[in-house]
Amino acid sequence: MKQLRTRLNRLHPDHKRIAQGAMRVAFFLLIGKMAGAIKEIAVAHRYGVSDIVDAYQFTLTMANWLPVTMVGAFSIVLIPALVKVRYAGQPDRARFIRELQGWIVVLGVLLSVVTYYFWPQVLQYMGGNLSSQTRQASTELINAFAPAVLLTLIIGLCTARLRAHERHINNLLDSIPALMILLAILITPGNTSVYPLLWGTLLGYLVQAVWLSALARKADGGNGGWPRPGLQSAQWPMLLSAAGIMLVGQIAMSFVGPLDQMTAARLGDNANATLGYATRLLSLVIGIGAASVGRAALPVLADVQSRGNPAQARSMALKWSALMLLVGIVAVMVGWLLAPWMVKLLFENGAFTPEDTQKVASVLRWGLLQLPFYFGVLILVQLMASQNRYKLMAIIAIANFALKAGMNLILAPVMGAEGIMLATSLMYLLSYLCYFFAVLKYGVATKTSST
Template sequence: MRVAFFLLIGKMAGAIKEIAVAHRYGVSDIVDAYQFTLTMANWLPVTMVGAFSIVLIPALVKARYAGQHERTRFILELQGWIVVLGVLLSIATYLFWPQVLQYTGGNLSAQTKQASLELIHAFAPAVLLTLVIGVCTSRLRAHERHINNLLDSIPALMILAAILVTPGNVSVYPLLWGTLLGYLIQAVWLSALARKADGGNWGWPKPGLQSPQWPMLLNAAGIMLVGQVAMSFVGPLDQMAAASLGSNANATLGYATRLLSLLIGIGAASVGRAALPVLADVQSRGNPAQARSMALKWSALMLMVGTAAVLLGWFLAPWLVKLLFENGAFTAEDTLKVASVLRWGLLQLPFYFGVLILVQLMASQNRYKLMAIIAIGNFSLKACMNVILAPVMGAEGIMLATSLMYLLSYLCYFFAVLKYGATKKTSSA
């Protein structure tokens, strides 16, 4: 409930930011560039954060029972590697962005590509900040402290502020400076909170592998990274597919995706984010049957919630898009386009909601190899469906492909949990 409360406040800030962006820029080349640059430049750091957070939280939960000195050494070594890796990736992102834009930009207009080249001045340093934010978030979640969900809204608030203080400015700079300042404030704030949660372990980050946590963590992270790379590439894959459809398809898909993420974040993400440290703690106390029972019950409940959300959202989609976005540069025609894409995206909700808790159960059981195999299968289906559906249905086909991917994911995890639980019971007997 705490996670849901913080997420609700954060998502409200995000919704207000989207209203301001729609009013100022509408469905335009600038929004195309922002959506494309955000997704493509963030892909690798978000992938790494996703992979490491899943394996890092159980390790940090175990580290809570170690001595203060051992926990401090592990965290400082972890921070050291994150800083080194983040700096290298930020430099590489900045230097190679023109080539990335050339080979993945598809049919983006010249104005969109130029705006993207300007926006990368914010998103390149944001690579380092994203990694720092991800590790600090994992540290807080390991202590079951979820204030980070509220602080996730800081970049949106800074973009909103940048738009408000620059009336009439339709260049990329309000988005650029708002994004960079938002990530910076979030990273600094989360670092202070994570340090306090870990007992105030002051010290400079220093890369090293002396902590006994590293062998297990690196082995699990390597396996998990394979699956995470596959799943996280869905975002860039969608951007490339949308770019091939022509001008403003990225912007249309982006508005629908961000609106969908608001709906997902308030409900499913709160359960998913809160579940992993709880399930990991139950597993560490030697009660896997209780963890499995909890996960299956919550999964069934979330599946029903998602189904109800689809039925309600299908009818309310045009009204919701009109209420939030139709103003200023965002026209009634844009409302119809975004609402149509949103409806097809809503079909993923039951399966996305239902699978989240099952993913956390598998992570708490260290079933990383199975998770990687399922992720590769999901990505393969998504890639095939994008190729088949996008040329026929446009942006709606991209959303439908995502819904089919989450259907496959839910079925795989559900049967894996049933089979694994049955195997454990038989072996115990």
């Protein structure tokens, strides 16, 4: 124990910042994921593997893909910019944040209206073999998910502002939509319509957005004022250039979720619901295991880069990546053995049958294969983002999606939903290899502009 304490004391302060941030994120994520797991138990008990769950999974993925894509792209480029603007004067910082908020509101309102208006076309062209009951339920659910588009963008901006200050309470608040859905199910016993899911989702996003906005405003020193679109801040030229490049890669990767939903919809037999249960259970492992380190690392690596020490940043990233790769391998071995037990413990009750348990566990096992590569690559992604290597990241993202799309076409007809998960695992293997060699080649470059 004494030797371990000595080793920890010898760690570089930046390693300690990542480790401490990761522990805070993991703690908040664990609480949040527990809330999500309880929600999933309630959904499984109430709805089982059914048309309602098919509709919820399809609507959630398809309606959220664009705002989530934009949040992913903007967060990666925003956090380094927000780290830099922390050292600017109060007026410049306040102006930049007001302008950001203004554009997010404008964009969010437009996307919400477009999502609601074009949803019938989405169902028609991307719904595959979804049943008429599933399509009707999705039409009702879009009444919640369309306004949630605006709320998702607001949540994403507030999250980026908090992460720039190395504050990670947002990971705990991510559980609010799950808690609201759980509450909606509990207060409507016997109601198997879409409305507990609809109202729980909408209220959850609303509460989360309001709460995060208050926390972000406090973290930024109480910068107030109404959101006002504008481009007067000195941060905009570099940010827009980087965001445009990054958005290309994020759009490519964002199609993975809708692609899986469309592929599963063509399989029929509630494949969407089966894939959804396995994916959400897998996200519990991914969230706690990898996201904790990845979310904690970007502001630290960006700060190290801004101090002019890229060699230190690369060394840190490679060490953390190797550690996370080993953690992922252990997670696969343990998860493969425990998959049926985990699914049974969480879901098998009420409308969720033992046959459903076997189907979901089988899909989950193939999804577990992605863990080592997902865990290992996440920290390398943060390093490239801290160096503004957005063009390279976009190229890798497009290559990842191309492989994923090809593997879905080949594996899904042969293996079913398991093939969709295996295709995802192969995609992350390619991603890890690309980023690993990119870090070896470019990781010590002092260039900070977009490449």
